[in-house]
Amino acid sequence: MSKQPVSRRQFLNYTLTGVGGFMAAGMLMPMVRFAVDPVLKGEAAGDYHPTQQKVSELTETPVRVDFSYEQKDAWYTSEVTSTAWVYKNNKGEIVALSPVCKHLGCTVSWEGNDHKNQFFCPCHNGLYEKSGKNVPGTPPLKPLDVYPTAEKDGLLQLGKPQANNV
Amino acid sequence: MLNKIYDWVDERLDITPLWRDIADHEVPEHVNPAHHFSAFVYCFGGLTFFVTVIQILSGMFLTMYYVPDIKNAWESVYYLQNEVAFGVIVRGMHHWGASLVIVMMFLHTLRVFFQGAYKKPRELNWVVGVLIFFVMLGLGFTGYLLPWDMKALFATKVGIEIAASTPLIGHELKVLLAGHPDIVGAQTLTRFFAIHVFFLPAALLGLMGAHFLMIRKQGISGPL
């Protein structure tokens, strides 16, 4: 053995690294899995939240619809208020747009600041067309998110906002 | 590639002697269980350190979910134990580790005591070791309150009453621990959290550093 001190030493080094790796893995695996759990949990399928807006009263002019629902954040449950701009497009389909500006998350409003037939964001003067499409040359890079819609007992229901493909 | 990076750093900072010194220092053969099986008693110190490392890591991960607030503490512990993947294991490691570290430390203390390894020149290291023991007991006591369940609250009340019976400074000590003259509640929990997570671990790391430095300097005591 003493004739080959280097190879014995290397063998010990490899074994030591192996045992050390096993210990580190045994210790850290549960902890890391524990920490990344929110990432792996995935998003819950979006439920539709009821609003007080009657579908029959919707017109081609966007109206502001406020609604609130119960949100469960781990051990904390709270009432969250949300807003949508809702109108019927020329095909008669209901369109519900999220008011959150795709630039930096401010809140847009319909025909704000006298911008005819456009959504206006007051923070950096972002503009969107009625369809939610961002106007080129203004700060936003993407169209406004759109809510999936549903109807129940004549009242509008809104889901979780999704990317808009206009 | 790795070698080149190593050489680059070594040229500038001369790091070889730093780690070679640790890697090459001699360990006497009589502490190696492979030579004498009875030498397994020398493992208790290392195992104490190992459990301490696990405690620090699992504690760091637990604070990702835990809230030190009387309204949410229990809820968050319940959540992390029942809803989060591997929550049972991570909390279990921290919970049982607290007991194991006391057991291992107790055995380590007995080994050193019965071998007379604390005798000259190692007196100071023994004193530091006993201080580590106290810090560990303090960590156990303060950690007990954090889940804010029945056991936590009432055991802590008793502990604080014992502190209150200290002669002369009893009342002040009680208020200092509980944060309020009469209530064991919101302020007690945040205090115990701070002590458990920042103050005592800081003391523990300092003392452990001193403990290990002294072992390196003096070497392991010779065989009986």
Add this chain to the structure above:
Amino acid sequence: MHRGKGMKFVGDSRVPAERKPNIPKDYSEYPGKTEAFWPNFLLKEWMVGAVFLIGYLCLTIAHPSPLERVADPTDTGYLPLPDWYFLFLYQLLKYTYASGPYNIIGAFIIPGLAFGALMLAPFIDRGPKRRPTQRPFATGFMLLSIASIIFLTWESVVAVDWEAKEAMGKIVEEAEIDTSSDGFVVYEENGCINCHGDNLAGGSAAPSLVGTGLTAEEVADIAKNGVGKMPPGMYKGNDEDLAKLSEFISTLEAK
């Protein structure tokens, strides 16, 4: 190694320009006496650690760490116990000459002497001899302390009814209770509330009434004739109210 005058440094730093060779120390000249910390010694240490870790993980999987119900400062029937490693101190305070007017002895003087002696052991036991048999006083006192710690812990453990203790701390299911219902009014007026609590979750003296699985008739029978620790004749009202009460209790379900 070059020292002193003529030494070369890396730039204007204090790092010597001369590289130290990265070669492990050779222990072959002392066969069997010493070995290198890395990798020889550490390998044995870590193998023990790996086995220990497996046992440790098995323990955490086999025994999920306990969590009792959320702290309720108003529940005075709860028996608090410290963690097991404090039980000996806890037991000490039960004895006559270590509590009451002598509390200072049990809470401070005895533990203070014990821990003080432990801390100052190297300065008390100063002889050069190291074998336990060669220092009978140190060994004797330590054995005595260990024996008393084990004895005190044992005494405190056998004094506790662990099943009852577990029941006290169990997480109880709470029901949505309609405190304006007729049944609850009867429950309150008859003093059931004193033992079974205002959310019917029970307490130290009585079990929870939520989700009992009993029919209304069975509840009425227990209210009149008692069961277990509950004496007969606790219910003193009329039969009409009893019907309301038993209906109310038998329909309680955890939410």
